[in-house]
Structures are given as structure tokens and as C-alpha cells.
Amino acid sequence: MRVLLGAVIAMGPGKADLLEAIEISGSISAAAKSLGMSYRRAWVLVDTINRCFREPVVTAAIGGSGGGGAEVTPYGREILQRYRAMEARAVAAVARDIEEFSAFLRSRPE
């Protein structure tokens, strides 16, 4: 599930995973590393998220030795929770359809 703001993805699976990793590690660079993502890429994703929502989702202290820490704000945690709840509800709504649809699929692409 992707939440679009015009052509920009405000929230999606990758951004949600990144926010969770920042919550756990308290750092954009550590979060990036844990997801096998470059720091630059993680920074761009965080910047995009922050530009899409009305209040800051991630706050970061830039610079310092090893870079400053970063944290997901309470506002950001609410967004993340709502996104995960939407995901779960959508999945639950189509659980039976997916089961039926699977019968049409091969076990792997031919």
C-alpha cells in the first residue's frame, strides 16, 4: 500500500520499514545499514516523508562525530501506526480472495 501525495510516495512499505528501523536504532545511518540501504537513500526517504506531512515525522541532529541521532516523533509514530493498521485491514479484507487467487498461480514462473 502506497500513500501518494501527487506523484510523491508519502508513505509505503519501504518508508514504514525505515521509520521502524530509526525507532529501534535511534539513527538514520544505523537504520539504513540494517535495511541494506545507503545513508544517502535513507536520508532522501526521511526528507520526503517530512516534506509530505504537516508536522515533523523524524527529527535528526545532523553532523557530529558519527552523525547525530535521529528519532521518530510521537506524531510520526501515530502515522506509522495508522499506516500499519491500514495495511493489516486491507490484507484481512482480501485474505480469502488471495487464497482463491493462489489456485490460479503456478508454484513458480514457468
Added chain:
Amino acid sequence: MRVLLGAVIAMGPGKADLLEAIEISGSISAAAKSLGMSYRRAWVLVDTINRCFREPVVTAAIGGSGGGGAEVTPYGREILQRYRAMEARAVAAVARDIEEFSAFLRSRPE
């Protein structure tokens, strides 16, 4: 919504649109043109779909002047209908969440 078979997207928004365009036009090249997609790209998508499902989804007569026609099989139409039904159910399930979530978004990225 994307239906994955391993790492391969068996069905998703782009492939569903392509199948609908093939149904309407009776041709992969005309369908590709109507979606602003190269013939090569459309052909690869159709090939991927056909390799993911147990029976042919699109049948095509290759070659001839201007290329042969193509059609979505009854089996393919069933898959397309099921995919669209899943999409609609997922959207309906989160309609209220999306409305609430929208309040957190800016009107455009800052």
C-alpha cells in the same frame, strides 16, 4: 496491490491495465500504444503474466503484416476480474482510514 510469485509480479496495476487494453483493442501493440508503453515492454509483461499462471492468460498470433492479433482468454478474464475485485475490496476496507490519514498530509510536498 501486487500479486507476487517469488520475486516476480504476477499481477499488478500495470499488468491489469494492459490486459484490459488488450481486451479492448485485440492487439498487444495497440494496447501498448494506448498506454504509452513500448511494444517490447508490453510483450515482456504479457510473457511474464503467462509464465506465472497455470493456463494461458493472453494468446497471440505472432508476426504477419502489422503483427497478429492478441486476446485475453476466458481464463485470463477470470483472473482480471478477481484481481479487480480484490483491489476494490481492499480499497473499501480502508476507505475510512484513508480519509483520516489524509488529515496528516500536506496539500502538496513542502
